[in-house]
Amino acid sequence: MTELLSFEKSRPNARAPRLPDADVTAPEPSQLLPADLLRTQPPDLPRLSEPEIMRHYSRLASMNYSISEQFYPLGSCTMKYNPVVNEAAAALPGFAGLHPYQDEDTVQGALELMWRLERALCAVVGVERVTLQPAAGAHGEWTALRMIKAYHHSRGDARTEVLVPDSAHGTNPASAALSGFQVVEVKSGRDGRISIADLESKLSPRVAALMLTNPNTLGLFEREILDIAEMVHATGAMLYYDGANLNAFMGICRPGDMGFDAVHMNLHKTFTTPHGGGGPGAGPVGVKAELVPFLPTPTVERTNGHLALDFKRPRSIGRVRSFYGNFGMLVRAYAYIVAMGGDGLTQASRDAVLSANYLRKQVESDLEMPHEGPCMHEFVASAHHLAADGIRALDIAKALLDRDFYAPTVYFPLVVTEAIMVEPTETESKATLDAFAAAIKEIVGLAKTNPQALHDAPQNMPVGRLDEVAAARRINAYLQGQSEDPILRWKRAEN
Amino acid sequence: MTELLSFEKSRPNARAPRLPDADVTAPEPSQLLPADLLRTQPPDLPRLSEPEIMRHYSRLASMNYSISEQFYPLGSCTMKYNPVVNEAAAALPGFAGLHPYQDEDTVQGALELMWRLERALCAVVGVERVTLQPAAGAHGEWTALRMIKAYHHSRGDARTEVLVPDSAHGTNPASAALSGFQVVEVKSGRDGRISIADLESKLSPRVAALMLTNPNTLGLFEREILDIAEMVHATGAMLYYDGANLNAFMGICRPGDMGFDAVHMNLHKTFTTPHGGGGPGAGPVGVKAELVPFLPTPTVERTNGHLALDFKRPRSIGRVRSFYGNFGMLVRAYAYIVAMGGDGLTQASRDAVLSANYLRKQVESDLEMPHEGPCMHEFVASAHHLAADGIRALDIAKALLDRDFYAPTVYFPLVVTEAIMVEPTETESKATLDAFAAAIKEIVGLAKTNPQALHDAPQNMPVGRLDEVAAARRINAYLQGQSEDPILRWKRAEN
Amino acid sequence: MPYLVHSEEDRASMLEAIGVQSMDDLLLDIPRSLRIKELELPAGLSEYETMSQIASLAARNRVFPDRLTFRGGGVYRRFIPAAVAAVTSKPEFYTAYTPYQPEASQGTLQAIYEFQTLIAELTALDVANASLYDGATAVAEAAMMAHVHTGRDEVVVAGYLHPEYLEVLRAFSDGRGMKVRKGTEPGPKTAAVIFQQPDFLGLLVDAKTLTESAHAAGALAIACVDPISLAVLAPPGQYGADIAVGEGQQLGLSPSYGGPHVGFISCRRELVRRLPGRLVGSAYDHQGRRGFTLALAAREQHIRREKATSNICTNHSLCALAASVYMTYMGPEGLRQVAEVSFKRAHLLSERLAALPGWEPAFPERQFWNEFPMRVPKGPAVLRKLAKKGILGPLDVHRWFRELKGVLTFTCTEVNDPRALDELVAAIES
Amino acid sequence: MPYLVHSEEDRASMLEAIGVQSMDDLLLDIPRSLRIKELELPAGLSEYETMSQIASLAARNRVFPDRLTFRGGGVYRRFIPAAVAAVTSKPEFYTAYTPYQPEASQGTLQAIYEFQTLIAELTALDVANASLYDGATAVAEAAMMAHVHTGRDEVVVAGYLHPEYLEVLRAFSDGRGMKVRKGTEPGPKTAAVIFQQPDFLGLLVDAKTLTESAHAAGALAIACVDPISLAVLAPPGQYGADIAVGEGQQLGLSPSYGGPHVGFISCRRELVRRLPGRLVGSAYDHQGRRGFTLALAAREQHIRREKATSNICTNHSLCALAASVYMTYMGPEGLRQVAEVSFKRAHLLSERLAALPGWEPAFPERQFWNEFPMRVPKGPAVLRKLAKKGILGPLDVHRWFRELKGVLTFTCTEVNDPRALDELVAAIES
Numbered sequence A, B: 001m002t003e004l005l006s007f008e009k010s011r012p013n014a015r016a017p018r019l020p021d022a023d024v025t026a027p028e029p030s031q032l033l034p035a036d037l038l039r040t041q042p043p044d045l046p047r048l049s050e051p052e053i054m055r056h057y058s059r060l061a062s063m064n065y066s067i068s069e070q071f072y073p074l075g076s077c078t079m080k081y082n083p084v085v086n087e088a089a090a091a092l093p094g095f096a097g098l099h100p101y102q103d104e105d106t107v108q109g110a111l112e113l114m115w116r117l118e119r120a121l122c123a124v125v126g127v128e129r130v131t132l133q134p135a136a137g138a139h140g141e142w143t144a145l146r147m148i149k150a151y152h153h154s155r156g157d158a159r160t161e162v163l164v165p166d167s168a169h170g171t172n173p174a175s176a177a178l179s180g181f182q183v184v185e186v187k188s189g190r191d192g193r194i195s196i197a198d199l200e201s202k203l204s205p206r207v208a209a210l211m212l213t214n215p216n217t218l219g220l221f222e223r224e225i226l227d228i229a230e231m232v233h234a235t236g237a238m239l240y241y242d243g244a245n246l247n248a249f250m251g252i253c254r255p256g257d258m259g260f261d262a263v264h265m266n267l268h269k270t271f272t273t274p275h276g277g278g279g280p281g282a283g284p285v286g287v288k289a290e291l292v293p294f295l296p297t298p299t300v301e302r303t304n305g306h307l308a309l310d311f312k313r314p315r316s317i318g319r320v321r322s323f324y325g326n327f328g329m330l331v332r333a334y335a336y337i338v339a340m341g342g343d344g345l346t347q348a349s350r351d352a353v354l355s356a357n358y359l360r361k362q363v364e365s366d367l368e369m370p371h372e373g374p375c376m377h378e379f380v381a382s383a384h385h386l387a388a389d390g391i392r393a394l395d396i397a398k399a400l401l402d403r404d405f406y407a408p409t410v411y412f413p414l415v416v417t418e419a420i421m422v423e424p425t426e427t428e429s430k431a432t433l434d435a436f437a438a439a440i441k442e443i444v445g446l447a448k449t450n451p452q453a454l455h456d457a458p459q460n461m462p463v464g465r466l467d468e469v470a471a472a473r474r475i476n477a478y479l480q481g482q483s484e485d486p487i488l489r490w491k492r493a494e495n
Numbered sequence C, D: 001m002p003y004l005v006h007s008e009e010d011r012a013s014m015l016e017a018i019g020v021q022s023m024d025d026l027l028l029d030i031p032r033s034l035r036i037k038e039l040e041l042p043a044g045l046s047e048y049e050t051m052s053q054i055a056s057l058a059a060r061n062r063v064f065p066d067r068l069t070f071r072g073g074g075v076y077r078r079f080i081p082a083a084v085a086a087v088t089s090k091p092e093f094y095t096a097y098t099p100y101q102p103e104a105s106q107g108t109l110q111a112i113y114e115f116q117t118l119i120a121e122l123t124a125l126d127v128a129n130a131s132l133y134d135g136a137t138a139v140a141e142a143a144m145m146a147h148v149h150t151g152r153d154e155v156v157v158a159g160y161l162h163p164e165y166l167e168v169l170r171a172f173s174d175g176r177g178m179k180v181r182k183g184t185e186p187g188p189k190t191a192a193v194i195f196q197q198p199d200f201l202g203l204l205v206d207a208k209t210l211t212e213s214a215h216a217a218g219a220l221a222i223a224c225v226d227p228i229s230l231a232v233l234a235p236p237g238q239y240g241a242d243i244a245v246g247e248g249q250q251l252g253l254s255p256s257y258g259g260p261h262v263g264f265i266s267c268r269r270e271l272v273r274r275l276p277g278r279l280v281g282s283a284y285d286h287q288g289r290r291g292f293t294l295a296l297a298a299r300e301q302h303i304r305r306e307k308a309t310s311n312i313c314t315n316h317s318l319c320a321l322a323a324s325v326y327m328t329y330m331g332p333e334g335l336r337q338v339a340e341v342s343f344k345r346a347h348l349l350s351e352r353l354a355a356l357p358g359w360e361p362a363f364p365e366r367q368f369w370n371e372f373p374m375r376v377p378k379g380p381a382v383l384r385k386l387a388k389k390g391i392l393g394p395l396d397v398h399r400w401f402r403e404l405k406g407v408l409t410f411t412c413t414e415v416n417d418p419r420a421l422d423e424l425v426a427a428i429e430s
């Protein structure tokens, strides 16, 4: 089943929706405005009736896998259950209906929620304060690096480099570059952890910060984290925590205690705000005392039970987005924390680690495990051993789709060949993990007996593997002016 | 893909949900109540976590066809688009949160809505008043027959028979029987309409009412309706309108003008309240003046803008259900009427008739048409001509499922062999009707070239054709005490 | 026309394909004299205006907060998990029809099969159906079953059955020529003894004795039960009742001014063929895959017509789905906790109210569950006072029972937190 | 623990399967000194209590009715069709991840492809991306594109750009070592001229002249636009702008105290490789079926790392979906009607306000769209008075612009019906 584009279903004279009339006597835009301010060609939006529109999107929805229906073992993404009550909380008119420029007196509940969420996040990661402004993880990284830059700058220290491990997520180096730093890569050692020797060689007074995630993207806890912190701090650099992997140890340990100076969190991972097919998320950043003066404005302050937005922060890096963050996502994350409590969050991380190790055990006879366990909340396997049969990680991913599972993250982190990165999360049952392991076994078995079946996967999806090379060529042709079909959008055929 | 039962996924020690504690000092039930009032064995309900529950129902949902995703040409069922705003209207706290025993002063808006809905329905079907109490069509039929009985009774006229055409829906005779009437069948003539001769022969002073739907279940308008009404009334009987087919002529003509004395409407058909996989619906009944005294209590009355429930109706048949009807469905139907307006409802019926005739035309070369057109909002075709190839209406239905269409109603009405009853409704696009007609053509072609492919359908559904004969045998065995598996429910295996 | 699809061009091309000139050619069968010019209704509105109009009607109603609602009488405020609406609002469920094509309706069918099992488990009886309209019609349908099964023409109603259920029972019985008698003594003409447990006032009846006396007279015992209470109270199957019925509103449905809610019915194996309405059973396809399908349809109107066990067709499937989600969310422990919390709070409240000057339990010798009748001086004035404080006070049952002058029934559930009880008592004392 | 799945038995059997004694054996890599005893957070609550607590926070906010909201400044109340929430609340959309596996993500991918097309059409530019966080970061990302494309280090901001967008632009520019200058005269170092149309005050700027002067200086023209206005106002593509950006909140998103909303960006063909974030393109499988997939990924951080066009990864996909549903519901005529109704009502209101004693348009010589600045005596007192009457009055822009003392901006949309305008004027006069 495929579905035509809304544009392709559009008919020229389909009825426009009924909408309120102006009901006032006032001039038309064309009477008041000069011609060159007016649109000459109406936009070519689709014309469809409401029943057609709803059918269209319902059918599109049914073409998606999602955690509501499928196990989604996407490593590094923490695809856990999104509590339905959180959606109800965010939709309360008392939140959804608030204008961001209402007077503080009329939004005390919203500010209180933000204040409490900040306190809760501080408790979880062990920092002094948190800004809720950043819209996603990458935005949080960049926000933190700007604070770190401002901090060094305030001390007359013009540091130019940021160290990033080779196993890091792409947003880390990209955020560093966007903040005007040079990126210097630090190598991983044999055991999958950062190489202390290499780190040592890269540390210098030019280094503004080391960006780490812990457990790292291989799902391994950086055992030497306290030494690393000491080394980094000794050179006057700061330690930055990429919180994508925070689900591994809530209530077990805290980045702040490990020596991290700034920490971003992905509320759309650890704190269950739904991923929405690619956002919106929220990427709050927590900081230790030295960085507090540099937090973005405004902060939320509470004095004698009265809440206020503080815009007067002279050393602040300023604003990193409009208004106060993705407030609707903050409500959801807060609802999650309230329902789970300290005990629940702790058990969540314990269960996440348990499930990852259990699943790792179940598949270790079928997939290569490049690093020793135990792992934390996720593990990275490899399909390298199937290369001889012509089977790649991608083939395994596609075969899983046919078996009603979403695929693990593949080819990331870059330090493992044919990487298959699996994060089961705490909200999948043992029965589901067992079924997934059985599917892996069956697929790996097919690699020997019928590799073509894997190359042909997926068969049960709305489409088979798409020819991305041909698509790229066509896009290229368009971008170079050799074709008029943009590929990146629908365009009415000229006639 | 199939899905285990919730009971089968349950694990003995899965956690119970967190719920408020009593937080008061009070005795336990077991301290106050005698032992024989207390349950000895806890009910064997499933124990599942919230993520498992939501996954379970999401997967079940994905195993359904529904009008949100598929064309649902189910004859006699008027499966039209269910406007999403109606759901929002019914969910307004000002409606959903009302207790039925609140004082009238606190529910003026609800009563006003009911009053306005009653007036609107009166306008559509041409009657004096409407009761909103009945929960569904069948319930409405029975309510109306009770009024008709009470009417005759009030005149000292103890009539015992109700006439029902052979093409009538099963609820008609069942409702008549449940009201204590004997059912007498009236035959259809060659042209698919009621046989006037047969009707004449069955009419007598014993007859309390004739139940008709118009257009009848063949989708044909009873051309002689005015004569029929005269004949019926001449014998002192009443004429009852089964409103399942009201979608054919809103704003075009009215049952009241045709001579019908009582009329039920299916708000879950004509007025877009969603069918819910089998209800809830709403089956209001409209009546002419003579029947008004017999309406169920309470009625909604409006005096100087103040609304009240009237319980003091001495000749009323009493109450036919608790409270005031399926209020939530009334809100939805009212929202539909307000949005459509008189002009919109009229166009809806015209489009319904247009679409039915168009689709009939598109498939008439592939299916037998036992009666001449034009039809009204639906038509009945037959697969009789494929019998030689061993293909039945059921095979066509199943083959349609494989092609992403729900099936038409089959084997109803009983007066057509291998009946295929198609009701496209006004909310399906021409493109959809064309695609359906193409599927019919392809399937009928297969009847000649590859009938086995049709016998094997459906192939793309979660399950294939189910062996209902074997199931019936097993149920029988249980009911006769020869087996302990009830088949009609899950039961924990004894061990 | 907000929900119409065809453009004028579509219409013209469809007419052309049909081979007629105009719509009127398709409507020729309708006698000219019947054609009307137009509907006497206002023109349609935009969605924004429609919703504004309806919202302004909603705003003319007064909604009392859950925690300050102490009125029951058949409809109760309870905690409804967000999971319920998240499931019932899925269009795949709510826009499907009755599952006539099983292969394309496994979601609905399996959900009903689970509902049947949940109700059978809760009532400790063998088989339950797919749902009925409400508690009132469920009582009436059960009486019809007994009537047909025993061939007898009378039902005996013991104790305080919900007065509206009684009214509906009378209406159904009237149609079938059955008599409804109040009392506790079944006779040789008695088809069934019907009782409610807890009864309309919240009082517990001696279900076991009533059942035994029904059986002794050759009649069936029909128990109308509160589903939540069954987590703790003896279920009908335990004391030998033949049919259990009830109202399922408490299982995750909002009050909605009285509907839609859901009736349920279950019975002993021997009576299954008499059950009204839909039944779903399991079956297998030729690959051996289990599925679910409508079963025993030969009882129903679409097959048996005038000989059907009932006329019901459309039932309350989506409400049954809500109830299933609710019961599955709760599980046995959750349901028990909800039941116990309600019981305890009601008992505390009853004690506190009994301590008010002039207030006393209306039936001091009787046990109750989470609803209880108090004899209250100046009841109407109390109710007015409470309403002014935003409290939906108890139900004045005198309206239905002449003998219960001055009797108000109070209800407590898990949503009436202890502070809400304090507020109620304070408001009464004020 | 409301959202956990494993029972104690499950945990024990999983530990056994792993071959360890206890959870601690799995946490051995964590230095002992780092282990904490417990989180300093309250214990978890039941769903009922959680929701009660959060609802009581919501109740401490004051929500002004849509029709009596005249405050804009970047966030507007508009009619949102019910279709929008009906689509975005589908779990298949909202619980999916970024569509890395295209075969299992065609719903999201096609929806994004349609969004890209809708934005490209609306702005009359060649290609749009899958979304950005908000209007502010969209402006900043556009500036980065210009910076890289031209190799120049300065952007010129003309006129009243939203002050928060300006702030964010400065923050981004600072990181990349770019200067932000206010003015209208681009120079040889200017990478781009940025202007907002209509501007923060609602005034219309001479987009064509600004664009031409940018081009004359070898700079790009970046237009920050109001998407609704583009149904009637000249789109960036028409006057030759190179990049269009904007905030999509008005396209079906609730105010939600400022987020989540959605930023959009589109550009001319020549700049497509510089676009930040995700792009979806069409592609075919070996059976020739068309599908959609992420395209031009080599621009992005997960491939290009520090050389990526932006660091954005998670964007605002679900908000883009909402905007798509909104635009599709409206179609070209609907969008035009919404735009015109807003324009007309704003112009009527402006006239009526200008007639009030002492009130005058702040920029009488300038045209505006549906938001306009008035010079008002005693602004703060007026605002207080309006709030008392339940009206969310105009925005006092003096907070951001020293020169605009006493200037308040009023907004009208299709939700401010004529009676609401009357009520506003009456409340001011009272």
Ligand SMILES: Cc1ncc(COP(=O)(O)O)c(C=O)c1O
Pocket (backbone or CB within 6 Å): A076, A077, A136, A137, A138, A139, A169, A171, A172, A213, A217, A242, A244, A245, A266, A281, A283, D312, D313, D314
């Ligand atoms: C390890 C890691 N860091 C950073 C990010 C970026 O987070 P976001 O997508 O919220 O910008 C991700 C997201 O996948 C990640 O996995």
Ligand SMILES: Cc1ncc(COP(=O)(O)O)c(C=O)c1O
Pocket (backbone or CB within 6 Å): B076, B077, B136, B137, B138, B139, B169, B171, B172, B213, B217, B242, B244, B245, B266, B281, B283, C312, C313, C314
């Ligand atoms: C012609 C006809 N009459 C009556 C009914 C019964 O209506 P309900 O299912 O609402 O009881 C139906 C329902 O399918 C019908 O099609």
